[in-house]
Amino acid sequence: MTFSKRLEIAMKESGYTQGSLAKAVGMAQSSVWKLVSGGAQGSRKIVDIAKVLGVRPEWLSDGSEPMRIDGAHPLPVDLALSTESDFYRVDVLDIQASAGPGTFVSTDFIERIRAIEYTNEQAASLFGNRPADTVKLITVRGDSMEGTINPGDDVFVDMAVTQFDGDGIYVFVFGNTLHIKRLQMQGNKLIVISDNQRYRDWHISQSDEDQFFIMAKVLLRQSIDYKRFW
Structure with missing residues (x-):
């Protein structure tokens, strides 16, 4: 799973839009767009973003489990990635x-x-x-x-x-x-x-x-x- 997909999942679960996340973290809207769309693979604000979204920075950065400190990491069905390699x-x-x-x-x-x-x-x-x-x-x-x-x-x-x-x-x-x-x-x-x-x-x-x-x-x-x- 890519960084942009993990960020998308965390935003969806936490109820943040790109605009509200940008405001909460103190980033430009265009910078959040780059992260969500895959145009950038990380950010110097990774710790701040993770804190706002309630996830572990390690998970957001490279996928290291668990997603949250309590170990819970539900994945909404509508965000699940297709596993079909074709x-x-x-x-x-x-x-x-x-x-x-x-x-x-x-x-x-x-x-x-x-x-x-x-x-x-x-x-x-x-x-x-x-x-x-x-x-x-x-x-x-x-x-x-x-x-x-x-x-x-x-x-x-x-x-x-x-x-x-x-x-x-x-x-x-x-x-x-x-x-x-x-x-x-x-x-x-x-x-x-x-x-x-x-x-x-x-x-x-x-x-x-x-x-x-x-x-x-x-x-x-x-x-x-x-x-x-x-």
Whole structure:
């Protein structure tokens, strides 16, 4: 069981959402998102998180039993992982990334609502060797990427990519808004490009870094067909 799954279980049992946990521990909402979605495999706040959720830090960190000091570690049925090794499970997140002027980031905006299962062979052809914990499915709103990604399309994203790693389409937060745009490095500026030419490009400079956080990189669009970006 992965760190993100243990955290998800502890949050579910303790009644915490991502927003309420972030507030209780004193973390940014985006940092909790990374932990729950598998984009990060640990945190310097692990002891504080464990204390808030009422679990042992050792269990949360590496799975060392028991889960709680009293030894009780019930696992809710709806969070139980499939033990079938022949399936690759992709979580569908309750979030709409904006291909437009941006979606306001609320404090509780990401929850897992369902999952899609693929055979390992299907997953390998779609996602390469990426682990299932890092691949998520989200819905796109807005038309600034129209022609490449249309309003209402679903996109598969790699949550392990939280830094710019070359030209491509990314899901990112800038200020208090969530975007899905093409990013391209030009000199020392990161250019934000909308594939729909009705929208102007804009840029993110080094002075803006404290407002900018990459959440994921887009892998595939799912509409009538798949469109590969890697």
